[in-house]
Amino acid sequence: xKMTEEMLSKHMQPITGSAIRDIFKLLxxxxxxxxxxxxxxxxxxxxxxVSEVAQSVLKKYGTTLLQYGGTEGFAPLxxxxxxxxxxxxxxxxxxxxxxTQGSTxxxxxxxxxxxxxxxTVLVESPTFLGAIQCMRIRGANIVSIPTDEEGVIPEAAEExxxxxxxxxxxxxxxxxxxxGITLSAxxxxxxxxxxxxxxxxxxxxxxYRDLRYEGEALxxxxxxDEDGWVVYLSSYSKLISPGMRVGSAVVSNPxxxxxxxxxxxxxxxxxxxxxxAIVDEYLRRGLLxxxxxxxxxxxxAQLDAMLDSFRxxxxxxxxxxxxxxxxxxxxxxxxxxxxxxxxxxxEKNVAYxxxxxxxxxxxxxxxxxxxxxxxxxxxxxxxxxxxxxxxKEG
Amino acid sequence: xKMTEEMLSKHMQPITGSAIRDIFKLLxxxxxxxxxxxxxxxxxxxxxxVSEVAQSVLKKYGTTLLQYGGTEGFAPLxxxxxxxxxxxxxxxxxxxxxxTQGSTxxxxxxxxxxxxxxxTVLVESPTFLGAIQCMRIRGANIVSIPTDEEGVIPEAAEExxxxxxxxxxxxxxxxxxxxGITLSAxxxxxxxxxxxxxxxxxxxxxxYRDLRYEGEALxxxxxxDEDGWVVYLSSYSKLISPGMRVGSAVVSNPxxxxxxxxxxxxxxxxxxxxxxAIVDEYLRRGLLxxxxxxxxxxxxAQLDAMLDSFRxxxxxxxxxxxxxxxxxxxxxxxxxxxxxxxxxxxEKNVAYxxxxxxxxxxxxxxxxxxxxxxxxxxxxxxxxxxxxxxxKEG
Numbered sequence: 001x002k003m004t005e006e007m008l009s010k011h012m013q014p015i016t017g018s019a020i021r022d023i024f025k026l027l028x029x030x031x032x033x034x035x036x037x038x039x040x041x042x043x044x045x046x047x048x049x050v051s052e053v054a055q056s057v058l059k060k061y062g063t064t065l066l067q068y069g070g071t072e073g074f075a076p077l078x079x080x081x082x083x084x085x086x087x088x089x090x091x092x093x094x095x096x097x098x099x100t101q102g103s104t105x106x107x108x109x110x111x112x113x114x115x116x117x118x119x120t121v122l123v124e125s126p127t128f129l130g131a132i133q134c135m136r137i138r139g140a141n142i143v144s145i146p147t148d149e150e151g152v153i154p155e156a157a158e159e160x161x162x163x164x165x166x167x168x169x170x171x172x173x174x175x176x177x178x179x180g181i182t183l184s185a186x187x188x189x190x191x192x193x194x195x196x197x198x199x200x201x202x203x204x205x206x207x208y209r210d211l212r213y214e215g216e217a218l219x220x221x222x223x224x225d226e227d228g229w230v231v232y233l234s235s236y237s238k239l240i241s242p243g244m245r246v247g248s249a250v251v252s253n254p255x256x257x258x259x260x261x262x263x264x265x266x267x268x269x270x271x272x273x274x275x276x277a278i279v280d281e282y283l284r285r286g287l288l289x290x291x292x293x294x295x296x297x298x299x300x301a302q303l304d305a306m307l308d309s310f311r312x313x314x315x316x317x318x319x320x321x322x323x324x325x326x327x328x329x330x331x332x333x334x335x336x337x338x339x340x341x342x343x344x345x346x347e348k349n350v351a352y353x354x355x356x357x358x359x360x361x362x363x364x365x366x367x368x369x370x371x372x373x374x375x376x377x378x379x380x381x382x383x384x385x386x387x388x389x390x391x392k393e394g
Numbered sequence: 395x396k397m398t399e400e401m402l403s404k405h406m407q408p409i410t411g412s413a414i415r416d417i418f419k420l421l422x423x424x425x426x427x428x429x430x431x432x433x434x435x436x437x438x439x440x441x442x443x444v445s446e447v448a449q450s451v452l453k454k455y456g457t458t459l460l461q462y463g464g465t466e467g468f469a470p471l472x473x474x475x476x477x478x479x480x481x482x483x484x485x486x487x488x489x490x491x492x493x494t495q496g497s498t499x500x501x502x503x504x505x506x507x508x509x510x511x512x513x514t515v516l517v518e519s520p521t522f523l524g525a526i527q528c529m530r531i532r533g534a535n536i537v538s539i540p541t542d543e544e545g546v547i548p549e550a551a552e553e554x555x556x557x558x559x560x561x562x563x564x565x566x567x568x569x570x571x572x573x574g575i576t577l578s579a580x581x582x583x584x585x586x587x588x589x590x591x592x593x594x595x596x597x598x599x600x601x602y603r604d605l606r607y608e609g610e611a612l613x614x615x616x617x618x619d620e621d622g623w624v625v626y627l628s629s630y631s632k633l634i635s636p637g638m639r640v641g642s643a644v645v646s647n648p649x650x651x652x653x654x655x656x657x658x659x660x661x662x663x664x665x666x667x668x669x670x671a672i673v674d675e676y677l678r679r680g681l682l683x684x685x686x687x688x689x690x691x692x693x694x695a696q697l698d699a700m701l702d703s704f705r706x707x708x709x710x711x712x713x714x715x716x717x718x719x720x721x722x723x724x725x726x727x728x729x730x731x732x733x734x735x736x737x738x739x740x741e742k743n744v745a746y747x748x749x750x751x752x753x754x755x756x757x758x759x760x761x762x763x764x765x766x767x768x769x770x771x772x773x774x775x776x777x778x779x780x781x782x783x784x785x786k787e788g
Contacts, residue, residue: 001593002621003647008509017656037462045460051452051669058445060489066439068431101495101662108661116403134660137506145684167401194732199395227396238620241460243627253397263410266528267661272669273637274444305665 011117011139020129020357026346033383035370036351038177038238038326041302044295044373045241049287050278057277065273073099073248074276080283081248088209089223090232092251098249098260101271102242103207103235105264106249107131110168110203110231111138113259120166122200124152126329126358126367128177131205133199140362145169151176151183154190161198168201169194173221175208175325177218178358178369182323185218192224195343200229201256207235207247210292212324228252236279238326239292244275253332296324298376303328305377308382314392326373329355331366332391338368341394348386405511405533414751427777429764430745432571432720434632435696438767443681444635444672450672459667464751465659467493467553467642468670474639475642475678476784480602482645483617484626490653495665496636497601497627499658500643501525504562504597504625505532507653514560516594518546520723520752520761522571525564525599536754536772545577547568548584555592562595563588567615569602569719572752572763576717579612586618594623595650601629601641604686606718607694622646630673632720633686638669690718692770697722699771700764703778708786720767723749725760726785732762735788742780 005013027034058065074077078094085092100106115121123131125144135142143164146156152171159168171191173183183191195202204221222232228251235247251257257360264270278370282288296326306328310319332338339354372380399407421428452459466472472488479486492653494500509515511533517525519538526760529536537558540550547567554560565585567577577585589596598615622645629641645651658664674684700722704713710727727731733748766774 001590003593003623003650007508007593007595008649008653009506009508009513011510012507012653012657015653017659028743039462042461043459045457047452047456047460050460051449054448054668055445062441063436063439064637066441066444066637067436068636076771101666104660105662112403113406114401116405119403128658130663133656137657137660196395196542199397199401201401231395242462242663243458243460245662245664245666248711249587255399255402258411259402259406262409262527263531265405265411266498266524266531268499268639269524269636270639270640271656272495272666274448274669274672275666278668337762348662 011137014259015133015137015295017133020353022136023342023351023353029346029349032348033350033375033379033386035372036353037371039374040238041295041298041373043298048141049052050241050386053278053281054274056235057274057281059279065277069270069273071261071270073271074273074280077276078281080280084283085250089219092250093253096250096252096257098251098257099271100247101268102132102237103205103233103247104130105249106233107170107203107205108134109260109263110137110201110249111140112263113256114167114201115140117321120164122157122160122166122169123360124171124176126178126271126355126364128171128172128205129357132360144360147181149181150187151181152187152191154187154194157191158194161194161200166200167205170203170205171221172205173208174218175211175322175327177208178327178353178355179329180320180322180325180327182218188219188221189224192221192230195229196226198368202230203233204230205233208325209234210239211217211296211299211326213296213303215281215323222250225252239288240279240282244279245273246271246279299373301377302372302380304376305380305386306323306372309381309388312385312388328370328372330368330370332368334366336367336391339365341391344394345387345390348382348390350386350390352387402494405531409527409531411527411631414747417736417745417747420745423740423743424486425743427744427769427773427780429766429777430747431765431768433768434636435692437687437692439633439635439752447667447672447675451668451675455671459671460654463664463667464631465655465664467491467665468667468674470543471670471674474674476684478677479628479644483613486644486646489649490644490646492572492645493665493670494643495639495662496631497599497629497641498524498528500627500641501564501597501599502518502528503654503657504595504643505534506657508561509534509651516551516554516558516560516563517754518565518570520572520749520758521749522566523598526754529711534655538754540542541569541575543575544581545575546581546585546697550587551585552588555588555594560594562597564597564599565615566599568600568612569605569716571602572747572749573723574714574716574719576612582613582615583618586615586624589623590620597627598624599627601632602719603628603660604633605690605693607690607697609717616644619646623700633682633771634673634676638673640665640669640673693767695771696766696774699774700766700778703775703782706779706782720765722764722766724764726762728760730785731759738788739781739784742784743779744777746781
C-alpha cells in the first residue's frame with residue numbers, strides 16, 4: 001500500500017518550512033548578493049586554526065574524544081564556557097552549563113521540558129523565525145508582545161502574563177533577530193523581575209552579544225535573575241563557526257536542567273566531543289577576544305555601508321541602525337510588499353527575507369530583514385543599489 | 395517565586411532516566427570491569443587517523459565546513475553512505491539518505507514525524523532501553539511483540555497490527571540490543587510484507603550489522619521493501635566512533651523525509667559538518683573494511699571468553715550465543731533478581747544492566763544484559779568469575 005499524508009503526525013502536518021527554504025535555494029544562483037541568511041563572513045572563519053586545534057585536542061584527549069560522552073556535555077567545555085560567560089557578567093557554575101548544538105537546541109530542549117501542546121509562549125513582535133518554528137512543532141500557543149525602539153515593553157509583557165499565564169517568555173535582548181534592536185538597560189531588570197514575580201521562564205537568547213561595534217555592553221537579563229527563572233542561551237556560531245554547532249544553555253534550576261538533559265539524551269545522546277573540545281581549546285588558548293575584535297572591525301564597515309545605502313530607497317523607508325549584530329530591519333512605505341518584490345530582486349541578484357516570516361500572526365508586508373555580515377562592503381553597496389532599483393521599479 | 399515541578403511539561407514529568415544513570419555513575423569506580431555499556435573497545439578507536447583525516451578535510455573544504463550547512467546533511471556523506479549501504483545490499487539514492495547524530499536521532503525524528511501522543515508503536519520484547527525512552531517522551535503507546543530464538547514472530551506481529559493499528563514497528567534485526575539475537579532470513583521478507591500490506595512504518599535499526607564474527611550476512615528487511623514503509627537506521631558509532639555522533643536514516647518516501655528534515659532543523663539546524671566530513675573521508679579512502687576486519691577479530695575473542703565463562707554461573711542459567719554484535723543476554727534461574735544483585739556485583743567491581751529496563755512493561759527480574767566489547771578477553775574472564783561468585787553468594 002502507498003504511504004499518504006495521513007501517516008504523518010498531526011502536529012507536523014501543518015509545519016512546512018517551505019517559504020524560507022525556497023528563498024535559500026535561490027541563493028545558490030551565481031553572482032547572488034545575499035542579505036537573506038545569518039551567516040558569518042567567510043573571512044571570519046579560520047579553517048587552518050581549527051585544523052591545528054583539532055590535532056592538538058585529539059593528541060591531548062586521545063580516544064576519550066571518540067568514545068561515548070556524557071549528555072551533560074564535555075566537562076572542560078562546561079568549565080571554559082562558565083569562565084567565558086563571566087566576561088559577560090554571568091556568574092554560573094560549570095554544573096549550570098549545558099553545551100548544546102547551537103542556541104536553537106537550547107531553546108528546543110527548554111520547550112520540550114516545559115511546554116505541553118496549548119501552553120503559551122510570549123515572544124517579541126517580530127521574532128526569530130527559527131524559534132517560531134520550534135514553538136509551532138512543540139504545539140505552543142504563541143503570543144506576541146509589543147516592542148518599540150527600546151525592545152520589548154515590560155508593561156505590555158506584564159499585561160499579557162496576567163492574561164495568558166505563559167510558561168515561557170522568549171527574548172533576544174541584544175541586536176535582536178530580525179530587528180537589530182537592543183533591549184534598553186532599564187528594561188532588563190524589569191523583565192527579570194516579571195519572570196521571577198510571576199513564575200515565567202525567561203529564555204534569554206543572546207548569540208549576538210559580543211558582536212558590538214559601538215556603545216557599551218549592557219548587563220544580561222540573567223544578571224538580575226533571583227530564583228533561576230532566566231535561562232541564558234548563547235552560541236559560538238557567530239563567534240567561531242556555525243558549522244561546528246556548539247552553543248550553551250545556562251540553567252540554574254537543577255530539576256529543569258535534568259529534564260533538558262533527558263530530552264537531549266533521546267535526541268542525540270550527546271553532542272560530538274571533537275567539536276566541543278575544539279571550542280574549549282579555542283577558549284582556553286585565549287583565541288576568542290582578538291578574533292572577536294578583528295571580525296567586529298570588518299562587520300562595522302559592512303554595517304556602515306548598508307546603513308549609508310538606504311538613501312537610494314524610496315522616500316519614507318524607515319530602518320533600524322543597530323550598534324552590532326548581523327541584521328538591519330527596514331519598513332518600506334505602506335503599500336510596498338516585500339514578499340511580492342522578492343522575485344524581481346532575485347532577478348537583480350539580491351535577496352533578503354520578507355518580514356512577514358518573523359510575525360507569528362503574519363502581516364507587516366512592507367518589512368524586510370537585511371543581513372550585512374555575509375558580503376564585503378563594496379558588494380553590500382552594489383546589492384543595496386540593486387535592491388533600491390528593484391523596489392522602485394516594482 | 396521558587397520554581398516547582400509543576401512548571402515542567404506533563405509529558406516530561408514521568409521521564410526520569412534515573413535507573414541507568416545510576417548504574418553508569420558506578421562505572422567511574424577504579425578497577426571496575428563494565429559489562430554495562432555499549433561502548434566500542436578503546437583499541438577500536440583511532441585518534442591519530444581521525445586527526446590526519448580532520449586536517450585533510452579542513453584543507454580540502456576550507457570554510458565550507460565551518461559555515462552553516464544544509465539540514466539534509468553534508469552532500470558528499472550522503473553519497474558515500476549510499477555507496478556504503480550498497481555493500482549491505484541496500485540500493486538507495488543519496489537523496490534518500492539523511493545523515494543523523496547516531497541512529498538514536500533517526501528514530502527520534504521518525505517518531506516526531508509520525509507519532510502523536512497515544513499512537514501505538516510495536517517493539518520487540520525485550521528492546522533497546524534508549525528507544526523505549528524516546529518513545530515515552532513522544533507519548534507513544536508501546537506494545538511488545540513476542541520473540542523467540544529467530545527474533546520477532548511475524549504471526550504475533552500481524553495479530554498485534556490488526557488489534558492495535560500501530561503507526562511504527564521498531565525492530566533491531568541483527569545482533570539485537572539487548573539479546574544479541576538475529577532475525578532469521580525467512581522472517582525478514584515476512585516483516586517487510588506486513589509493513590507494506592498493513593501500512594505500518596518498519597523502523598529497522600541496524601547499527602551492529604557489520605560486527606559479524608561468524609556466519610553469513612543476511613539481507614536487510616529494507617531490501618524487501620516495496621512502497622517505502624521500511625526506514626533503515628544505521629550508525630557509524632560502533633564502526634568508527636560513537637563520540638563523533640554520525641549515523642544515517644534511509645527514508646524512501648519524500649514526504650516523510652521532508653518532515654524528518656523539518657524536525658531536525660528545529661532541533662539542531664544541522665549536524666556538525668566537520669564530523670560528517672571526517673566520516674565521509676574515512677569511507678572514501680576505503681579505511682572502513684580493513685578496520686572492521688580488525689575489530690571483529692578482537693571482539694570475537696572477547697565474545698568467546700564471555701560465552702566460555704558462563705560455566706561458572708548457577709546451574710539452570712541460560713544465555714544467547716550471538717554470531718556478532720556487542721551483547722549477550724542471560725536469564726538466571728527463576729528466583730534470582732538481577733536488579734537486587736547489582737550492588738553486590740558492583741562491590742566485586744563488575745557491572746551489567748538488569749534486564750527489567752529493556753521491557754516496557756517491566757518484569758523479567760532474572761534477566762541481564764552483558765556487553766563484551768569494552769574489555770579485553772582476560773578481563774572478561776575475570777569479570778565473569780566475579781559476577782558468578784556474587785550471584786551465587788547473593
